[in-house]
Amino acid sequence: MRRSMHVLLAILAIGAAVPVTMALRSAPAAPAQPAKAKLVGAKFSADGKLLRPVDYRSWRFVSAGLGMSYGPAAQAAALTGHVMFDNVFVQPEAYEAFLRDRVWPEGTMFVLELRGSETQRAPNNRGYLQTDLHGIEVSVKDSARFKNRWAYFDFGMDAASATPMPESACFACHKAHAAVDMTFVQFYPTLQKRAAH
Numbered sequence: 001m002r003r004s005m006h007v008l009l010a011i012l013a014i015g016a017a018v019p020v021t022m023a024l025r026s027a028p029a030a031p032a033q034p035a036k037a038k039l040v041g042a043k044f045s046a047d048g049k050l051l052r053p054v055d056y057r058s059w060r061f062v063s064a065g066l067g068m069s070y071g072p073a074a075q076a077a078a079l080t081g082h083v084m085f086d087n088v089f090v091q092p093e094a095y096e097a098f099l100r101d102r103v104w105p106e107g108t109m110f111v112l113e114l115r116g117s118e119t120q121r122a123p124n125n126r127g128y129l130q131t132d133l134h135g136i137e138v139s140v141k142d143s144a145r146f147k148n149r150w151a152y153f154d155f156g157m158d159a160a161s162a163t164p165m166p167e168s169a170c171f172a173c174h175k176a177h178a179a180v181d182m183t184f185v186q187f188y189p190t191l192q193k194r195a196a197h
């Protein structure tokens, strides 16, 4: 009698536990999705200027181009026949989010760093090596702050802050020719495949 009582209690206990575990399993995902969170890397002054990013060299390296940039520094260099390298960096959180979701999260910031090129330096023979800094260009995605979602900034060699460039300067080309959400993912080897699917 005592034994069957135990069995009965055990059955009742399991019966009570099952709905609880099922309820836990089907509980909705936590509302705060990291992918939807706004990145906080970009810093602005009180009067709305973007402050120069300082640690971008430790971000994710996306690509390097030779003679592929089109901002003021590149135009000035082109007049003298000088070809510049550009190195593109993006915040690590944005890079991971893009690989996962194929969307740049709000707050994403890119830096395009311009460097000179040189060929006559031993033992280099006919290759091109990167030399001194010629400036940085930056883009930030922030729909709440910018009416066109993205804004573009030219910091040159050493400006500590910058105001958004006029739409005709940078925005127009990015809008017309960039593959995904104003960014030139079609030229970024590790992101290309994600852009296509």
Ligand code: HEC
Residues within 6 Å of the ligand: 063, 064, 065, 066, 068, 069, 070, 071, 072, 086, 088, 110, 111, 112, 137, 138, 139, 152, 153, 154, 165, 169, 170, 171, 173, 174, 178, 182, 183, 184, 185, 187, 188
């Ligand atoms: C004529 C077209 C054109 C114009 C104008 C232009 N860009 Fe770009 N931009 C590009 C291309 C092409 C790349 C890809 C560079 C690479 O592959 O190395 C790029 C890449 C970038 C990136 C890296 C992130 C991304 O969107 O892919 C930033 C930041 C950037 N440009 C800023 C600027 C700024 C700031 C200006 C204006 C001062 C500007 N660009 C003007 C064509 C343009």
